[in-house]
Amino acid sequence: MDVVVTTTKVKPPVSADETNRLDVIAVGAHPDDVEIACGGSLAKLVRQGYRVGIIDLTDGEPTPNSPGPDVRLAEAQAAAEALGVQVRVNLDLPNRRLFDTFEHRVALAKQFRIWRPKIVIGFGAKTPMASPDHFQTMQITDAAVFYSRLTKWDEHFDGLPVHAVSRQLYFRLAIEPDLIPGEASHITVDIAATLDAKIASVMCYQTQFGNKPYMIDRVRAAAMVSGYAAGVSAGEVFVASRPFAVDDLVKTVM
Ligand SMILES: [Zn+2]
Secondary structure, rough: OOHHHHHHOOOOOOOOOOOOOOOEEEOOOOOOOHHHHHHHHHHHHHHHHOOOOEEEOOOOOOOOOOHHHHHHHHHHHHHHHHOOEEEEEEEEEEEOOOOHHHHHHHHHHHHHHHHHHOEEEOOOOOOOHHHHHHHHHHHHHHHHHHHHHHOOHHOOOOOOOOOOOOEEEEEEOOOOOOOOOOOOOOOEOOOOOOOOHHHHHHOOHHHHHOOOOHHHHHHHHHHHHHHHOOOOOEEEEEEOOOOOOOOOOOHOOO
C-alpha cells in the first residue's frame, strides 16, 4: 500500500468519516521515534486489520549526517511503507526547540479531530541525554488528547468536530527495555511476527543509523528482552495512562 507523507503546509483534509478514520495514532517528535518505540506493534495492528497512522511533530532536521529535510522525509515515507501504516503526517513544528505551547497543542488536537482515533500512543517519560523534544511531545500529546474533546472552542479548531479519544497509551524509546518508572500497569505486545518489519522500518533511516549499525542491534535486543520477559521472542511495552478493565480475562492473558 502506498502511504503518502503529508505535511501541514498542505491544507489539512476534512474530518474523516467512518470509512477512513484511524483506529490508532502514534505520535513522535521526530521521524524514527515511533518506529523505535512501537513499530512492531503498529505493523501488527495493520496486519490485524486496523487503520493506523503516525504523526511526527517535526521533520527531525537538522541532524549531523543528513543532507536535509527532503531525504529525511523520504526515509519516513519508506519506513511507513515498511510498517504498512495507512497515514503519516508531519506537523512541521520546530525541531530542537519544540515546546509545549498552546499553538502546538492545537495543531496536534486538530489532527485527532480529523482522523478520530480510538487509541493514541505517545511518549510516556523523559529521555535524559537525548532530545528534550521527546518530553515536550509527551506534554503536547497529553494536552491534545484533552483539547480534542473540548466543546465550545470551535474557533481554535477550524470548526472541526470534537473527538473523544477512548484510550491513551505511553511508550518509551525501546533502545533499552526499561519500564516506565512510577507506572504500574505495563502491557507487553507480542511482536515476534513483526520484529523484522520494525527493524526494516528503522533501517530506512540511513541518515540516523547508517554510521551507527549497533543501534539496530540495540533495538532488536531490547525487543527480545522485553519479549522473553513475557514469554514471547520479541515484545514492545506500553503503559495505560489510566487503569482499564478487560472483558474476557482468559482471552486477554492467554
Ligand atoms: Zn527523537
